[in-house]
Amino acid sequence: MRRLTVLYDPNCALCQRAWIWLNAQRQYVRLEFIPAGSELARSRFPGLDHEATLQELTVIGDGGEIYLGVKAWLMCLWALREYRSMALRWSTPDRMPLARRFVAWISHNRRSLNGVLSPRKEPT
Amino acid sequence: MSYTVGTYLLYLAISIVLTVWVARTLFRSGRVFLVDVFHGNEKLADSVNHLLVVGFYLINLGYISLMLRLTYDIKDARYSIEALSLKLGAVLLVLGGMHFLNLLVFSRMRRQAALDSALPPVEPDVRLLNRK
Numbered sequence: 001m002r003r004l005t006v007l008y009d010p011n012c013a014l015c016q017r018a019w020i021w022l023n024a025q026r027q028y029v030r031l032e033f034i035p036a037g038s039e040l041a042r043s044r045f046p047g048l049d050h051e052a053t054l055q056e057l058t059v060i061g062d063g064g065e066i067y068l069g070v071k072a073w074l075m076c077l078w079a080l081r082e083y084r085s086m087a088l089r090w091s092t093p094d095r096m097p098l099a100r101r102f103v104a105w106i107s108h109n110r111r112s113l114n115g116v117l118s119p120r121k122e123p124t
Numbered sequence: 125m126s127y128t129v130g131t132y133l134l135y136l137a138i139s140i141v142l143t144v145w146v147a148r149t150l151f152r153s154g155r156v157f158l159v160d161v162f163h164g165n166e167k168l169a170d171s172v173n174h175l176l177v178v179g180f181y182l183i184n185l186g187y188i189s190l191m192l193r194l195t196y197d198i199k200d201a202r203y204s205i206e207a208l209s210l211k212l213g214a215v216l217l218v219l220g221g222m223h224f225l226n227l228l229v230f231s232r233m234r235r236q237a238a239l240d241s242a243l244p245p246v247e248p249d250v251r252l253l254n255r256k
Contacts, residue, residue, distance in 0.1 A: 066251065091246050
């Protein structure tokens with residue numbers, strides 16, 4: 001796998017922070033970011049349920065593999081040089097449920113967390 | 125030949141033999157690790173192995189050389205043995221420390237190599253068929 005496409009929620013400050021952070025890390029696998037539900041996303045992945053991508057972080061591999069929620073987060077970490085070992089540690093059967101709950105909580109509360117984090121301008 | 129010079133020569137002989145023994149052990153056993161780290165590239169593994177062993181020799185022989193001098197004269201065999209045990213004990217501890225440091229370097233390299241080639245940790249939820 002050489003590239004992962006990340007469909008992020010463009011209306012969420014936390015997601016933008018996460019995007020900026022991910023982009024600044026050294027990567028094993030190139031991460032490409034596309035706003036979820038955008039024209040670009042729809043034209044690139046016509047077979048995808050785009051309403052669902054606004055609810056949950058979606059990562060798509062270059063072979064068409066779709067990872068949702070906690071798996072998407074783990075794949076993002078796996079793509080990073082400094083955090084791959086963390087991704088491997090948290091994807092074991094005994095740890096993943098905990099990671100899933102954490103991600104679900106963040107994802108559910110991300111809009112209320114918007115108030116805490118002011119949105120940043122997208123870098124061009 | 126005075127006891128002092130005899131002690132020096134014995135110290136040098138024993139510590140150099142010990143260094144050569146540890147270095148050869150590292151060279152022989154470390155190679156397997158390095159070949160694995162470099163995905164079977166034996167040339168590169170041998171080269172890195174050689175460089176590591178050269179560093180090992182330099183540090184140990186340097187330390188042995190610095191530790192040689194005795195600040196007092198050795199009058200008899202008892203003093204000689206005591207001085208030798210003190211100096212060799214220090215050399216052995218440094219050799220041990222260097223040896224474990226080398227093992228640490230090997231295992232770090234191996235872990236990093238395993239990470240570099242690690243497959244995705246999770247199975248995809250779905251596979252997309254009609255994509256552009």
